Amino acid sequence: MNEGHSTVKKLVVGLLLITWLAGLAWAFWWFEGRYVKAFERPAYFSAQNVAPPFTPGKVQVLHVWQPGCPCNGGHEAYLDNMTERFTQQGVLFARAGPSDVEGLPGVLKKLPYWPIPTEWKNWPGAPSVAIWDAQGNLAYVGPYSDGAHCNRDSSFIEPVIKTLLAGRPVSIVTQDTVACLCDLE
Known part of the structure; x- marks a missing residue:
């Protein structure tokens, strides 16, 4: 049971990390497109x-x-x-x-x-x-x-x-x- 709980915990942490990285990439893309462009x-x-x-x-x-x-x-x-x-x-x-x-x-x-x-x-x-x-x-x-x-x-x-x-x-x-x-x- 402990091993299954550890695997679920790793999966949840991994999904959260992927979601966080995707959100960070989107925020960078939005900021660059809006403010950091060649004028x-x-x-x-x-x-x-x-x-x-x-x-x-x-x-x-x-x-x-x-x-x-x-x-x-x-x-x-x-x-x-x-x-x-x-x-x-x-x-x-x-x-x-x-x-x-x-x-x-x-x-x-x-x-x-x-x-x-x-x-x-x-x-x-x-x-x-x-x-x-x-x-x-x-x-x-x-x-x-x-x-x-x-x-x-x-x-x-x-x-x-x-x-x-x-x-x-x-x-x-x-x-x-x-x-x-x-x-x-």
């Missing part, structure tokens, strides 16, 4: 023209943001500075992503919320941006820059805004790029 990745931006956040008449910029994204840190200071500078030149700004302001940095908290249009349901991620010209035509969709950090020298969008303010056309609404992006929730 700098290839992305395909393509957006059909939709009405801008405000009535046409001025250049408009939509910041697409996802709070908690590791990619945000390299863009926050530039985003504040760039938004402030171009607001003084008449550019209108809005934000998309979560509708609440919790977790949003500086200037984004003050911008009007504009939900991503249903036509853009496959938006590749954030931080990214959409820009319309003064006539209300979509001029640019894509990331701020090609990496995890953005400044005046590495910005994709600063030349676009300057060109639009000078009255010249821009049309970059489809592009393959590599950028630091997080999925939108």
Whole structure:
């Protein structure tokens, strides 16, 4: 009887160990898929023209943001500075992503919320941006820059805004790029 009890005990301990290891493997797989992934990745931006956040008449910029994204840190200071500078030149700004302001940095908290249009349901991620010209035509969709950090020298969008303010056309609404992006929730 003692030998049978010992065998059952070993079997139960073995099953518990296998269950524990399987749970540990699943938890690692889930954590890695959710948090430990490469954020700098290839992305395909393509957006059909939709009405801008405000009535046409001025250049408009939509910041697409996802709070908690590791990619945000390299863009926050530039985003504040760039938004402030171009607001003084008449550019209108809005934000998309979560509708609440919790977790949003500086200037984004003050911008009007504009939900991503249903036509853009496959938006590749954030931080990214959409820009319309003064006539209300979509001029640019894509990331701020090609990496995890953005400044005046590495910005994709600063030349676009300057060109639009000078009255010249821009049309970059489809592009393959590599950028630091997080999925939108």
